[in-house]
Amino acid sequence: MQQDIKPWYKQLWPWLLIAVPVFTALKAAHTVMLMQGNIPDMVVDDYYKEGQAINQRLALYREAELRNLDAKVLIAGNQIIIRFAQNDTLGEHMLLDFYHPTIxxxxxxxxxxRSGKLLYIATLPHSLQGNWRIAVTDNSKAWKLRANLVLPASQEIQLGY
Incomplete structure (x- = not known):
């Protein structure tokens, strides 16, 4: 009885055993390439400096609360309208900072x-969709109001501290 013996490279099992680590290494290299191309924006290098900036922002929100500022924001088409409840010492311009939560x-x-006594109007550069954060401040940057927006929105959103 003569047994037909093939060389190892013509057998199925060695190739299956080799394929598992090769596939794993290729997948790991692909994952590293994806991570290098999509570095998250939320990672901060200097935590101490970021903590100081957070404390400064909180002081601006407290200042807005002390001034009893009350405002609402409405986005209608490509216009954004900020409406204050009262306007004792507000200037001719408001600075609006739009932040995307992840990008x-x-x-x-x-x-x-300024458009009238209580309104401020700006034109958006493009149509906004999804989640956004907005911060409103005056030219002197002595105070700040903020809100989270889910766009498109059909109603006014309260700006808070």
Missing amino acids: ANKDFNLTAE
Whole structure:
């Protein structure tokens, strides 16, 4: 009885055993390439400096609360309207900072012009969709109001501290 013996490279089992680590190494290299191309924007290098900036922002929100500022924001088409409840010492312009929660490349700033006693209006550079954060401040940057927006929105959203 003669047994037909094939060389190892013509057998199925060695190739299956080799394929598992090769596939794993290729998948790991692919994952590393994806991670290098999509570095998260939320990672901060200097935590101490970021903590100081957070404390400064909180002081601006407290200042807005002390001034008893009350405002609402409405986005209608490509216009953003900021309506204050009272206007004792507000200037001719408001600075609007739009922040995307996860993609820093989408962040942008606008200047809203006064339109009447209580209204400030600005034109958006493009249509906004999804979740956004907005911060409103005056030219002197002595106070700040903020809100989370889910766009498109059909009603006014309260700006808070």
